[in-house]
Amino acid sequence: MTCEFDLAHYRELLEAAKAGGYRFAGFDAPPQAGDLLLRHDVDLSLHAAVRLAEVEVEAGAWSTWFLMTRSVFYNLDSREGEHAVARLRELGGRIAHHAVWPSVDLDERFEPVVAWHNPDPEYMSTPVEGATSVMMSPWFDPDHYRSDSNQHWRHGCPHDALERGEFEWLQLLIHPEIWVYDGQSMAETMQSFLDADRAARLELLRADRIDL
Ligand SMILES: [Zn+2]
Numbered sequence: 623m624t625c626e627f628d629l630a631h632y633r634e635l636l637e638a639a640k641a642g643g644y645r646f647a648g649f650d651a652p653p654q655a656g657d658l659l660l661r662h663d664v665d666l667s668l669h670a671a672v673r674l675a676e677v678e679v680e681a682g683a684w685s686t687w688f689l690m691t692r693s694v695f696y697n698l699d700s701r702e703g704e705h706a707v708a709r710l711r712e713l714g715g716r717i718a719h720h721a722v723w724p725s726v727d728l729d730e731r732f733e734p735v736v737a738w739h740n741p742d743p744e745y746m747s748t749p750v751e752g753a754t755s756v757m758m759s760p761w762f763d764p765d766h767y768r769s770d771s772n773q774h775w776r777h778g779c780p781h782d783a784l785e786r787g788e789f790e791w792l793q794l795l796i797h798p799e800i801w802v803y804d805g806q807s808m809a810e811t812m813q814s815f816l817d818a819d820r821a822a823r824l825e826l827l828r829a830d831r832i833d834l
């Protein structure tokens with residue numbers, strides 16, 4: 623098995639978790655033995671989030687989607703944003719908040735669960751009043767946490783350890799963009815994302831009755 627950052631291997635990762643006996647869980651209760659807390663920070667693309675959610679539903683998986691209200695890349699209040707939230711829910715996902723320090727915009731769209739975007743160490747584990755902060759105990763513990771940030775697993779791809787049931791429980795952070803768009807490196811994958819984004823924006827210009 624090659625550990626590519628693509629949808630085929632994402633499916634294999636989900637299958638490995640099921641083979642290892644894990645059950646999918648959210649952030650509404652402290653993690654129990656056997657829980658897989660599948661978390662997605664959506665930094666760049668709602669389209670990628672929906673695509674990944676479709677893969678999850680096919681694999682019998684579900685997850686918590688952390689969406690930004692202050693992204694420079696997408697607008698949750700746009701029609702596209704509203705559709706994406708509705709679709710993620712329809713596919714069995716939960717919606718939580720990916721907040722940009724120090725602003726927390728929890729409203730009725732979100733569960734009271736917050737993950738900071740690109741947190742500095744000083745505030746990574748700061749409590750959020752009235753909400754669960756996912757990088758705090760009991761939801762976070764370094765031995766029970768893996769992240770795909772920048773297409774780099776610090777301890778290697780976790781599919782083997784999941785399949786063997788080696789984690790007592792795990793919070794697994796997956797960024798949809800880096801699995802949905804093609805590329806052999808983070809830089810190439812980001813170029814694919816930009817190509818797709820450009821094509822999508824051309825369509826938006828057309829829809830805005832701009833002569834192209
Ligand atoms: Zn792997």
Ligand SMILES: [Zn+2]
Nearest residue numbers: 663665739740
């Ligand atoms: Zn982020």
